[in-house]
Amino acid sequence: MSQLDRISLAAVQPELTSGESILWTGQPSQRKIFRKEDAFLIPFSLLWGGFAIFWEAGVAGFWSSGSRPHEQWIFGIIWGIPFVLIGQYFIWGRFLYAAWKKKRTHYAVTNRRVIVVQSGRMPQLASAYIDTLPVLTKEGTSNSVGTLRFSQPDSVWSRSRNWGVWDMMNIGNAPTFVDIDDAEAVYRLISDLRERARSKSQANLI
Helix, strand or coil, X not given: CCCCCHHHHHHHHHHCCCCCCEEEEECCCCCCCCCCCHHHHHHHHHHHHHHHHHHHHHHCCCCXXXXXXXXXXXXXXXXXXXXXXXXXXXXXXXXXXXXXXXXXXXXXXXXXXXXXXXXXXXXXXXXXXXXXXXXXXXXXXCCCCEEXXXXXXXXXXXXXXXXXXXXXXXXXXXXXXXXXXXXXXHHHHHHHHHHHHHHHHHHHHC
């Protein structure tokens, strides 16, 4: 496991508090493209995109040899354009967007916190103290790329209400390490830190 990535280190360093030190940094792997949610999202996106294109072709008169009023044709084309564009984003655009955001997403494990920093026009930060993490779960794969979650994930249906399910790199309020290399090693590092922090807290209470 590469302990410190230089680019991620530079991105996370300004967010550290006094006495906080970085133990691991990394970025999402570009090798991982699909998620388990895609078993639902891909068929839905193809259905949406196909219907939108079929609609546009229909109002343009491709399925009819008769003439249509000019105003009706123009209105139908314009009304359907946003649905076609959304469909294209669902089918392939979201994968390009995720790859773009992965390059700007940086993860860090410190002696106190897990941190996610996302750079860009609107930088975002999400962090959580290791000793208070409600959840620590690993979703792993055979090629060592996995996702670490520090809170209970929302269901696909609840995330779809605010379009979050279509943006896999949306960090939200709770940090999540998405598609990191050596996920098992990072999982063990955080687990050990959490156990030590909790044992220390219990000892202080005695």
